[in-house]
Amino acid sequence: MTIPRPYDAVLCDFDDVIRFHDQTELNELERAMGLAEGTTTxxxxxxxxxxxxxxxxxxxxxxxxxxxxxxALQVPREQARALVTAFVKAPVRVDDDVLDLLRRAQEHVPVVLVTNATLDLEDDLAWLGLTHFADEVVSSARVGVGKPDPRIYEIAAERAGVPLGRCLFVDDREENVEAARALGLTAVLFTDVSDLEAALAPLLG
Structure with missing residues (x-):
């Protein structure tokens, strides 16, 4: 007896799910300038x-x-430039455990990256060796609409060739998850890899 799949596509966010930025240097700069940590972000x-x-x-x-x-409305221009430079040049890491789970999911269903990103996303993916990782990539900068606008979820489901109601959506922002649920997607708020593991368990067995 074949057990039906719980969903037919995985739509997954990129930043703070797959890619993570280390803002240690930025935080130190902010403290040195008398700013609250997180001001630049x-x-x-x-x-x-x-x-x-x-x-x-x-x-x-x-x-x-x-x-x-x-x-520069809060600190001298030179300091503002240093803060933005530290933000842009923050070291990044990819969560290999998350990638492994998504690759295993790809053995069963398409995996689509759905991300609010800049026009540099393709270069970023290439630098990380992830150009050909996802089956499709839906970047807000390329489609002209971003999460939590319903249209970007519709575009992602269309790229996957799957109805919205047959998609699993994974994101680290509550407003994006709620928007997906409102459209009928199965949606999971990502806090760490265990959330993704639990969401994919019915698919991976």
Missing amino acids: KVVFAPEVDRPALLGQITVEQWTEAAEAAL
Whole structure:
């Protein structure tokens, strides 16, 4: 007797699920400048600063210039530039356990990256050796719409060739998970690899 699959595609976020940034140096800089830890990240990801980059409307260079200008309202321009540089150049790591689980899932169903990303995503994937990892990549900067807008989930399901209701969605942000659930996807909030492991268990056995 064949046990039916719980879903027919996995739609997975990239940053803070697969790729992680080490902001230790940035945090040290912020403390040295008398700023609260996380100040730079908050400014960089403020909607008015990052949204144009995540929709492919401006380059990464223009995004960082906008972030620098916004930070310069709090610290001298030279310090703002140092903070943004530390943010951009933060070391990255890939979670091999997450990749292993997703590769095992690919033996059964397509895996699609669904990420709010800049126009540099393809270069980033190539640098990490992940150009051909996913079956499809849906980047907000390339499709002109980002999570939690319903359209990006629809595009990802279309790329996978699977109805929305037959997709598992994995993301580290609650608002993105809730948006997916509202569309009928099975959605999991990622906090660590055990969340993905549990979500894939019915598929992997």
